[in-house]
Amino acid sequence: MFRRIPIPVIAGVSILITVIFIGVGAFYAQRAINQTVLEEFRSQQLQLTTSAAQQTESYFNDLNIEVISLAQDTSIRTSAPDNLTQTAAISFIENAVSNRPEAVISVTRFDATGSPRYAFPAEYNQLANAPADDDATYPYNVPQGLIDLAQTRATASVPTSIYRVDLNNQPGQSTYLLITPVSTFAGNTEFLVYELDMEAILTQTLTLALDDLTGTENGQVWVLDEVGEEYRAIYEGLPGGPTITTIRDSFSTEDFAAVEAPQTQQYTINESEREAALVRTNVIGRPFIIMVSRDTEDALSGVSDDLRGVLFASIAAIVALVIFGAIGTQRIVSETSRRQAETGARATARSMLEVSRALNSTLEIDIVLDRILVEFERLIPYFSASILLLTDDGLEVAAHRGEDEAAHQRVFALDEARAAREVIARGHPVIINDTQNDERWTAIPGSQINSWMGLPLKVFDRSVGVLNINGAQKAMFTPQDVSLAETFADQASVALQNARLHQIEVKRIEQELTIARSIQSSLQPEIPPEFEDLEIAFEWLPARQVSGDFLQIVPLVDNQIAFFVGDVSGKGMPAAMIMAVITTALRDEVNRYRNPGELLSRLNTRLYERLKQNNMNSALLMALYNPTNNTFAIANAGMGLPYLRDENEWSDVSIGGYPLGSSDNSTYNMKTMAFGEGAYIVLYSDGIVEAQNSRGEFFGFERLEALLNELPDDLSAREALERILVAVREHLGRETPQDDITVMVIRSLYTTPESTTGKLPYVFVDEEEVDERTWQEKYMSRKGASEQREGFQMPRENVEVFLPSTLGYEKVARDAAEAIAREMGFSDDRIDDLKTAVAEACMNAIEHGNLEDRSTSVTVLLSAAADSLEVRVEDRGRQTIPNPLPAPGGEDKSRGWGMFFIQNLMDEVEITELPEGGNLVKMTIYLGTDKQDDEEATSEE
């Protein structure tokens, strides 16, 4: 039976079902809407973070150009120390940095030692020029390590532009250093240093991102480096407030590496569920991550409140839901449209960030040009494209992509390319929607190009070229495309300018290096000189275009030969310049100082200040070969110990000392080694023993010594040298030498006569055993049978004595002269005359010639010939000995007798002033003559 159900019951059930339906519907609706809101929330964060990253990157890239331009300016580059130039330079800097008042704190120019030369602003300049003992010292120093790095890179061919970012992690003290060398002439490197307010820069950039997070009260922004350290954080409403200072625990180096593309991640900080957007950015070659974070509860809470309101309102107004259903549908359609637009904007922002990163990842101009075209196509597809750069001849095609009729044309006259000319003149993009019917376009028959877009490439608001985009269809480019392309062109201009400046700098340095290499090569011997008793082979192999190694071979007037091998600290241009200075100095001094130890001391004194100023030093070894007794006298200032083979055994010559320039009072010992028949000596720079293979192993002394010990006896010097170089090359494998390599091998060609019993030329006889032989007979006896022939003239035998400029040492020369004269057979009277003359000449040289200056010495050369003994006494010319001499016995009868004795006791006397400075007294006595033998005058009364 049908039972009629009352309407109120139906209504009640209907309402109940409706309420249940609405309740269940609201539950699922809230889930769905929460999900939508969260996605929107993440997307919005990602878009804003991407925008912030792009702004930061753009800011630094613009700044980069300004800094390079500043460093290139002639006002800054000048090395003139006068105040006028400094004032002009500071004025220029002030004008240049006026665009960045919020960022630039100071600009300082430093020299190679890190000392400030002048600075902006005025208070910094005062500190930079304050006396050294002033209490107000300059607050910022360039770290030594940074100077070393900059100097090293300044002399390398690639990279030549030096950038270094040095960020201080201390909150509130963040600084940003950017260094570029502005001058590297003659070993002086100068640096331009910006001190930027990193905090101000990041605050300005990142506050924009935070401000855009409207309706959020607890958003945070971090800037992180690759190890998770924070450089800047802006916190607003973070739970726990100031107790949270780092997110290092939540973000690791691995996390950093994983952020290749913009992304969102969930974090829990102080029990708060948070959504963070992370975008990688690139500040002049250094990666950072910008991270924006918000509490997800914050985003969802409003939505939950709204849904609850809807639930209660729906019970009372079911009908209203139906009526307004259509309105809700319309809202959904509108919201969908808005989201699509935002998605497009997000994609554009991400693309521009990727473009910026790609363009700024290299400084090679050809690669930059190519990338501009590739990246543009990813942004806006085209039929073909090219980059035209302004030159004196018109517009040159610097890069091209795609196939069209103009692909092979390299240069366009400006009149010929009217559309491009318009782009340059206006400095704004130009679009041609129909190239076939536009008078600005010179159509090529059969061309597939129907639309065109030209974008100016600018440097400091000046057009330097055109980005030339060709479309296959008419009206291919929309206004949105133009806006996007204009932004791209700005990025491309920055990258292009960076690359052009880099190219200019590379060319300049390459030219300088080429000239330096040419000069340096001219200072080195090209082929080994030939000598009677020696065979010489050498190689000089610079690791770079110019070298710090050097070698010199200097034949001297007395038939001795001076060999030098040196190694200036550092490499490249500064080392090469110092090498040239040392080479000049040693060639000058070797004619005055024949004692290698004394010569090195003299060079150290002469070069110390210059080396110290440049923070450099130089190792130098001198080996002086004396052909009269077949010996090498060796002194060493910091080079590797030379190896000597004598009597079929190799050994190192243990003699060393500090490199030149290490100490202002270095002294050097000398060691004399016999260098007779079959002897070899190897001189080398540390590039040999420090040659490093791919496994990091040095060639080392052990390998070198093992090699030498295995060398056959009869190798020529060249063959021995080749064996050494081949072994080093084999050790290096595919590695290139890290340091300059210099090796010299000298081999004795001397043959010992059979009758020779001793190596030293002088065999003094005991006074008790009078040798009645003549001087020449004694000589022949020592030299052996080869000289025992008729008419033979014995050569001179030389003994050289170096005296400190201190009175009393004249007796050393006097005793040496006596020993030689006695060996030669002079009479006692003549020997006494000689002793007095030698002593007086030396005293004159010490007291008057050198003014008792202890840094100088007196050289006494005793040269014994068959019938005479010549004595040369040479001083350094602190004072000239008058010639002719005033007669003694004037008003002061006690003075002036020294030269009187010399002239009256010697057979020949000659006093000359040396062209290079110094006095030379040359005296000769002959065997068999008695200058004065006035027995009557000297006998007792």
Add this chain to the structure above:
Amino acid sequence: MASRKEVQHRQEDKIGFLDFPRDVVAQTRQSAYDAYNKLAVNKVDIVAMNFDGSDYLNSAGIGLVISLVEDATQAGRKVYAYGLSAHYRKLFSMVGLTERLTLVANEEAMREKLG
């Protein structure tokens, strides 16, 4: 033992002795003048220069001897010198000292001459 570097003096009645050191050089000047002045204050009539211990006289040392002899002769004192090698006697002659002093072989020879 280090050799003596100063000139020493002694006196026997009117004879004043100057004993010269091994090296007679510029540095000997001050002690020579001091010794000579003391003899002069004591009004000696004869100055005896003893070079027995000397084996090196350079031009400054010979100049010093010239100065002493000049002063002594101007004061009317007679000067003797002994202990010199043949070479230094030759040098004394060359500078004209032998005209102002009397060279003798030794102190004994000088006393004989003085009678």
